[in-house]
Amino acid sequence: MSDSRHALLFGGTGHVGQAVLRLLVARGVRVTFTYRRKAAAARELAAELGPRAMPAAIDLRAPAAIRALLGDLLAEPEPPDLFIDCATLGRPIALPEVSDDLYDEVQSVNVRAAFVACQTLLPAFAARGGGDVVLLTYLDGARPTPMPAHFALSQTAIIGLGQALAKEYGGRGVRVNLVQVGPLQDGVARELPIPLLADFERLSAIGRVGTADEVARAIAFLALENSYLTGQVFPVQGGL
Amino acid sequence: MSAPPDPPGPPRLPLARCLVTGGSRNLGRALCLALARAGARVAFTYQRRTADAEETRAALERLGCEARVFQGAVTDGDHARKVVADLVAAWGGVDVLINNAAIFRPLPTVLTEEEDWDATLDVNVKGPYLFSRACLAPMLRAGAGQILNIAACAVDRVSELPVAFAASKGALIAMTSALAREVGRYGIRVNALSPGLCEEGMGARLHEARREDYRRLVSLGRLGTLQEIAAFAVWLVSPENTFMSGANINLDGGL
Numbered sequence: 001m002s003d004s005r006h007a008l009l010f011g012g013t014g015h016v017g018q019a020v021l022r023l024l025v026a027r028g029v030r031v032t033f034t035y036r037r038k039a040a041a042a043r044e045l046a047a048e049l050g051p052r053a054m055p056a057a058i059d060l061r062a063p064a065a066i067r068a069l070l071g072d073l074l075a076e077p078e079p080p081d082l083f084i085d086c087a088t089l090g091r092p093i094a095l096p097e098v099s100d101d102l103y104d105e106v107q108s109v110n111v112r113a114a115f116v117a118c119q120t121l122l123p124a125f126a127a128r129g130g131g132d133v134v135l136l137t138y139l140d141g142a143r144p145t146p147m148p149a150h151f152a153l154s155q156t157a158i159i160g161l162g163q164a165l166a167k168e169y170g171g172r173g174v175r176v177n178l179v180q181v182g183p184l185q186d187g188v189a190r191e192l193p194i195p196l197l198a199d200f201e202r203l204s205a206i207g208r209v210g211t212a213d214e215v216a217r218a219i220a221f222l223a224l225e226n227s228y229l230t231g232q233v234f235p236v237q238g239g240l
Numbered sequence: 241m242s243a244p245p246d247p248p249g250p251p252r253l254p255l256a257r258c259l260v261t262g263g264s265r266n267l268g269r270a271l272c273l274a275l276a277r278a279g280a281r282v283a284f285t286y287q288r289r290t291a292d293a294e295e296t297r298a299a300l301e302r303l304g305c306e307a308r309v310f311q312g313a314v315t316d317g318d319h320a321r322k323v324v325a326d327l328v329a330a331w332g333g334v335d336v337l338i339n340n341a342a343i344f345r346p347l348p349t350v351l352t353e354e355e356d357w358d359a360t361l362d363v364n365v366k367g368p369y370l371f372s373r374a375c376l377a378p379m380l381r382a383g384a385g386q387i388l389n390i391a392a393c394a395v396d397r398v399s400e401l402p403v404a405f406a407a408s409k410g411a412l413i414a415m416t417s418a419l420a421r422e423v424g425r426y427g428i429r430v431n432a433l434s435p436g437l438c439e440e441g442m443g444a445r446l447h448e449a450r451r452e453d454y455r456r457l458v459s460l461g462r463l464g465t466l467q468e469i470a471a472f473a474v475w476l477v478s479p480e481n482t483f484m485s486g487a488n489i490n491l492d493g494g495l
Contacts, residue, residue: 027249166494170459175494182483205424205485214483221475228436228464229472230494239420239429239485 002028002224008073008080008121010060010113011087012053013038015187016136018045019216020086025049027224032073032080034058034087060087060113061105070120081131082223083121085114085158088136090151091191098150110154115161118176122169130173134222135162136215139182139237146196159233166231175230177222182237183209205239251279252478257331259323260284261314261371262341264293266441267390267466271338272296274470276305278478283308283327285319285341314341314367317374324374333378336477339368340390342408344442349403357404364408365415372419376428385428386477389416391488392434392442399437399450409434413488420486429485431476435469436492459494 007024011017012033018041024031032054035042042055058065073079089109093102114135125131137155139145159178166176183189183200189209201207218236222229258275262268263284269292272282282305286293293309300307308330312319327334343363345356368389379385391409413432420430437443437454443463455461472491475481 166459170494171461175460205420206429206483207425210483217480217482218484221480225475226472228460228468228493229489229491230459232490232494234484234489235487236483238483239424239487 004078005082005224006030006076006078006080007032007082007084007223008070008117009033010083010085010117011035012055013041013045014086014088015184016181016212016215016219017086019212020084020219021045021053022049023213023216023220024223025052027220028052029082029224030054030078032056034060034069036060061108063112063116066113066116067120070117074120074124079124079128080121081125081128083117083131083133084219084223085117085133085135086219087113088138088188090138090148090154090188092148092193093150095149098148103150106150106154107157110151111157111161114158118161118165122165122174125174126169126172130175132223132226133162133165133174133176134219135176135178136219137162137178137180137233138188139180139240145200145240162233163231170230175226177226177229177231178233179215179219179222180233180235180237181210181215182240184215185209185211187212200238200240203240204237208238210236210238251277252474252480253278253280253336256280256335257327257333258282258336258338258477259327259334259371259375260338260340261367262286263309264289264296267435267438267469268340269296269299270466270470271340271473272307273299273303274467274474275336276300276303276307278474280336281306281308281331283310283323285310285312285314285323287311287313287341313363314371315362317370320370320374324371324378328378333382334375334385335379335382336386336388337371337375338388338390338473338477339371339412341367342390342392344405345402347402347404352402352404360402360404360408361411364405365411368412368415372430376423379428380423380426383427385423387419387428387430388473388477389413389430389432390435390473391416391432399454416488417486424485429481431484431486432488433469433473433476434488434490434492436464436490436495438464438466438469440466457495458492462493464491464493 013035264286416432
């Protein structure tokens with residue numbers, strides 16, 4: 001089943017993105033994965049994982065670049081039927097220090113890139129009978145955690161995007177879900193203050209931070225095996 | 241796209257020791273069979289429908305599954321203890337408990353007798369409490385375990401539910417969250433799964449107009465199947481799902 005699938009993965013060289021890439025390729029999926037700055041990491045992943053892992057250099061802040069990439073992919077004989085967005089920018093910065101440029105950059109990568117991709121991909125998925133979208137959202141969109149405002153709003157915006165798209169395209173065979181991620185051992189969580197991580201470990205049900213592999217397994221399940229879940233936030237966050 | 245794709249690779253729950261309450265028919269049977277297909281050993285309880293239970297047992301055995309079947313009420317604490325003691329003696333422990341047994345009395349509040357209220361809360365809330373309590377002893381000893389509570393509140397956003405039933409499922413979801421926090425530190429995960437309306441089971445008993453209403457309102461435009469709910473449940477209790485606890489998943493086609 002997975003052998004015939006082609007995924008577009010945003011943020012394939014990131015902490016979670018790499019784990020997703022490895023798992024999907026191991027399950028026989030062809031994956032076009034994007035990167036911006038980590039060209040060496042992208043080359044190494046492609047070399048390690050073989051022809052099923054196809055890197056694409058792209059600046060997700062630029063809608064025209066995203067549309068150009070999608071145009072190329074949709075012209076292929078086996079275009080993507082799966083879109084996974086693991087590209088997330090975020091650092092804990094206090095409200096007064098968030099510049100307009102930083103605000104725009106975070107929203108463009110965390111929200112607009114997925115919007116632009118879905119705008120092109122979902123009609124194409126629907127035209128061929130369906131597909132799956134899995135978007136990542138960090139726990140910062142949830143109330144119990146302290147969070148940088150500009151980042152939190154990008155995370156709740158992506159939830160709104162996913163839920164709206166699930167409604168608009170559900171009748172045409174496209175499922176859209178969100179995986180809500182708690183603090184992990186690395187990646188975006190590396191920037192979190194130690195006391196915050198200690199609070200999380202004390203207050204969450206599972207009592208520890210997570211790993212990228214744990215998130216990747218949930219994403220792969222929703223992407224490849226789910227048939228009836230859509231428009232949902234799937235909480236892979238340790239039980240906060 | 242209604243049938244869930246086959247899971248990749250090796251069996252998801254090889255020889256896992258699983259207990260399902262209310263396993264004789266409908267979702268309970270589908271859960272038992274999905275667990276068996278994932279390589280698990282399956283025990284289930286039922287209360288009255290012996291012929292259905294035997295059918296489930298036969299279906300499990302056809303899959304090559306080691307099945308154990310227990311007759312009794314989930315509201316009976318002694319029954320819960322005896323079932324779990326039997327499994328500990330036979331299998332050495334319990335890895336997975338799925339609290340599935342539930343009753344549904346379609347009554348408006350003014351016609352709901354206290355007996356209806358008590359029976360609904362007893363089966364749907366006290367039952368999961370008794371079976372969770374019984375299973376926690378071996379799970380705590382093992383430092384591992386998965387409890388999955390089948391709730392059914394997903395439907396309440398588009399459909400009227402009997403108040404006692406809705407209250408019982410709300411309580412079960414609250415219990416899920418509280419128990420997850422209590423036992424998470426011992427390696428035990430507790431989650432809830434809220435299926436939407438399915439073609440079979442409770443969904444089949446509803447008037448076609450209500451079913452059509454559901455199709456119109458739900459994103460995917462169709463009712464679910466017991467097989468896809470059961471396949472999802474198997475992943476939730478599998479060793480692949482390690483960083484989720486206290487969650488309630490609305491598997492409803494997108495309400």
